[in-house]
Amino acid sequence: xxxxxxxxxxxxxxxxxxxxxxxxxxxxxxxxxxxxxxxxxxxxxxxxxxxxxxxxxxxxxxxxxxxxxxxxxxxxxxxxxxxxxxxxxxxxxxxxxxxxxxxxxx
Amino acid sequence: xxxxxxxxxxxxxxxxxxxxxxxxxxxxxxxxxxxxxxxxxxxxxxxxxxxxxxxxxxxxxxxxxxxxxxxxxxxxxxxxxxxxxxxxxxxxxxxxxxxxxxxxxxxxxxxxxxx
Numbered sequence: 001x002x003x004x005x006x007x008x009x010x011x012x013x014x015x016x017x018x019x020x021x022x023x024x025x026x027x028x029x030x031x032x033x034x035x036x037x038x039x040x041x042x043x044x045x046x047x048x049x050x051x052x053x054x055x056x057x058x059x060x061x062x063x064x065x066x067x068x069x070x071x072x073x074x075x076x077x078x079x080x081x082x083x084x085x086x087x088x089x090x091x092x093x094x095x096x097x098x099x100x101x102x103x104x105x106x
Numbered sequence: 107x108x109x110x111x112x113x114x115x116x117x118x119x120x121x122x123x124x125x126x127x128x129x130x131x132x133x134x135x136x137x138x139x140x141x142x143x144x145x146x147x148x149x150x151x152x153x154x155x156x157x158x159x160x161x162x163x164x165x166x167x168x169x170x171x172x173x174x175x176x177x178x179x180x181x182x183x184x185x186x187x188x189x190x191x192x193x194x195x196x197x198x199x200x201x202x203x204x205x206x207x208x209x210x211x212x213x214x215x216x217x218x219x220x221x
Contacts, residue, residue: 033207035151041210042201043151054209086151088208095141096166097151 002027004087004098012104019074021089021101023065032070033088034063036081037100043086047072079105108132110202110212117218118192126187126215135183136160138204142176142187145214146198154200155168157185192219 003026013019023032031050035043045054047063050070060075073082082105087098128140142154155166157176164176175188176188190195199214 035208037151039197040214042213043203043208044211045209047209048207048209057164084150087153090206093165094155095153097143097153100150 001008001088001094002029002092002096004037004089004096006085006101006103007086007098009099010102010104013074013077014105014106015077015079017077017106018080019077019103021067021072021085021103023072023098024102025068025070025089027092029089031090032063032065033090034072035086035088037086038083046085071072081105108205108210110204112200112202112212113135115218117220118182119192119221120191120192120219122192122219123188123190124152124192125219126189126200126217128185128187128212130185130204131185136178137191138189138206140176140178141203141208143203144170144198146195149198151201154187159185189217194219195205 005024007022036046037043040072046057046061051063064075084100084102086100109131111129114123136159139155139156144152144154153167154170157164162178173190177186197219199216201214202212204210
């Protein structure tokens with residue numbers, strides 16, 4: 001099973017600040033997927049195929065990486081970006097999620 | 107537009123069974139597999155497995171090979187999650203999701219198991 005380790009576990013950012021979240025895989029994966037979850041709502045797809053922006057997602061979000069190291073970047077933090085972010089790998093079964101990064105607004 | 111609508115919250119006692127539904131609309135039901143995800147209170151997302159909507163074959167993650175059953179009613183574009191012999195640790199919100207990139211999610215079904 002591929003384990004995804006997200007860091008940091010929790011962080012706070014000021015409006016306008018650049019934010020980078022990391023997801024490290026225990027084995028190489030082909031692509032990474034990123035989701036945003038607010039409160040107890042359903043997760044929302046942000047990034048697919050590592051760097052493709054999902055429909056309707058603001059372009060301040062971007063993804064990058066390869067192999068075992070991936071990141072999600074918010075170029076300029078906004079209050080509405082406060083949420084928990086999860087990475088997901090679809091390369092190897094069982095599919096696995098990271099444990100999440102909680103992002104708060106300062 | 108693609109929508110997944112799940113059945114309402116459930117309150118059950120240990121040892122009972124339940125069946126959650128996930129009704130799909132806005133696409134051809136058999137075009138995409140249906141995935142199931144568990145989220146315990148205050149915890150992260152846990153992948154449960156998936157069901158092939160063309161063949162009906164389910165595949166379970168290791169933690170969900172006992173007591174959990176995925177099924178379909180293709181004519182109604184509906185997927186089901188059945189949990190047998192409920193335990194306190196089954197208390198969680200259960201999500202269905204579809205599309206290869208998990209692009210579409212149901213609203214979640216809160217299951218509470220308590221004596």
